[in-house]
Amino acid sequence: MTEEAGKPREESLFEAPPMGEQERMVEAILFATAEPVTVRELEARMPHGCDAAEALVHLRKRYEGRGVHVVKVGDAWAMRTAADLGFLMQKETVETRKLSRAAIETLAIIAYHQPVTRAEIEEIRGVSVSRGTVDQLLEMEWIRFGRRKMTPGRPVTFVVTQGFLDHFGLENARDLPGLKELRAAGLLENRPPPGALGLGDEDDEDEGIDVDQSELFEE
Amino acid sequence: MTEEAGKPREESLFEAPPMGEQERMVEAILFATAEPVTVRELEARMPHGCDAAEALVHLRKRYEGRGVHVVKVGDAWAMRTAADLGFLMQKETVETRKLSRAAIETLAIIAYHQPVTRAEIEEIRGVSVSRGTVDQLLEMEWIRFGRRKMTPGRPVTFVVTQGFLDHFGLENARDLPGLKELRAAGLLENRPPPGALGLGDEDDEDEGIDVDQSELFEE
């Protein structure tokens, strides 16, 4: 249809191919060539008498709005995929990595002590918690912000999410094994049995804290 | 967060982009890639819900008669310059390695008789097939190993690859020139010599080959 528009009108002494053909030629050359091609180079490769510049005008119009464009690069021409389709040139690969030790510990503290402030996490871990670690856990949607603590500064707290429970196959955070079970599993070594353990049988979540509390009152 | 970046600009509620857009996308992907791309790969890279096969039908039509064509290569698709414009591309012509007569014949036998065993190739050529010949064809990725034949010894078979189809501009192995005529003339049969050491399973073998051959003609 648009080919008609590309028909040459001028009578050339040399019998150049019809403009539609010239357009095809430019199209094929631009497609197959690794580097942008100048009009001069195009004409050197095309049959005698061809008007590559005009063919380019037609070709450029033909590719308007298409997935591929005819673009000018310096004084040469090339074909390029449309910029808005750049996302198609990506292939997503998913890589699974183990969570860092700092992240696991932070997560564990949040899970066992929630709601817990950053200061409390730092106190328990004995080191400062990097922003990146908390951000990572937030981004993974394993933790979220809980209600603010009613203490000076009203610090924000962290709690674990449903996503966290789903990932670890827990119905709720109380299903996390308590200290007793951790010890029974041999995961807690070198810990003298605090008499306090008898104190808090209410629930696992409180248990860790009960230990601290009882130790407090022992003083 | 990073997911957003990979999403197309339309925040589709799982609604595929219009067909015109899909056509552009397929155009961009095929254009950008030298290797043929399967419909599945296309759809994996396009937004959810796209119908690459339909977009390809439109795209193929659009490029009819152009300097670049949309061609089918096995079960994949690629863009290639029109064959009649090859003369413009002397610069791009890659020096294809000169194949020996033995290699060319072996390749043809594999293409027309596939899946075919080495013994069958030797039977047809009347000489033993050198390792080097097969290795060269394997290395060029024009042939690959097919499934084993269900005959004694379960010999390995050879079949041609997508690279072979791509190189020779064939949509699939059924398009091999003269295949139907050769088959009609019975020249693709693996007739055992009369009075050959009756192995009893000759019939089976024949049957197997017939099935394979007919597979070539199945749509």
Next chain:
Amino acid sequence: MADNGFQEDTVSVAERMAAEQLVVDVDGFEGPLDVLLTLSRTQKVDLRRISVLALAKQYLSFVERAKALRIELAADYLVMAAWLAFLKSRLLLPPDPTEEGPSGEELAAHLAFQLERLQAMRDAAARLMARDRLGRDVFARGLPENVTRVKKVTYTATLLDLMQGYARIRTRDEFRPFVMDRDAIFTMEQALERMRGLIGYAPSWTDLAAYLPEGWDADPMRRRSATASTFAATLELVKEGRLEIRQTETFAPIELRGKDRTQ
């Protein structure tokens, strides 16, 4: 004499030259089937109508000539010669009904089929190689764009990792000086200070719970701490004679009121 000898020599040299031409050809042949196919072309007929008998004769004479020239023919050439000699005899002699095995015609037909099939494959190969070929007649994209691989990292951890992580921290607690969770602890000193300021406004019996500091009654842990310290502070103030304390029965609320100072 000398002339004669010379002449004889010339002839044999010419013959040898002609024969050596064949030697080159033998090298160029790809086995007996290839030779047979080449020989069959001299008959200039359709391969299906080829005279296998004539072909057998041609082949046998080819082998004879090779022998005369003392060309070491590969074993398969000789096997083919023997087989063709057998075939020739079968084709020439009237069929013997008592003899088993395939007839001469069947064997000849198969040989013709083999030749035709090989020729067909050679033609097919030639047609294949004459097709428009990628990189010669047809071209792929000259500047392929690389598909960038977007690496999406998902992190994972198991419940055991979590438990071990927690256990690690709890175990480590043993090796660092114990630090109180101060914001959950309301010390007796704090309570005392607070109560001293408040008792002046407690003329009537009031529940001890009402004296808990603000914000310490919601969280059970904090309430417990505050209650304990406030109660201890109360006892201290009673001891000082500044407060009165009472409890109507076991587990009933503890009430307190300020005591008029008698100075």
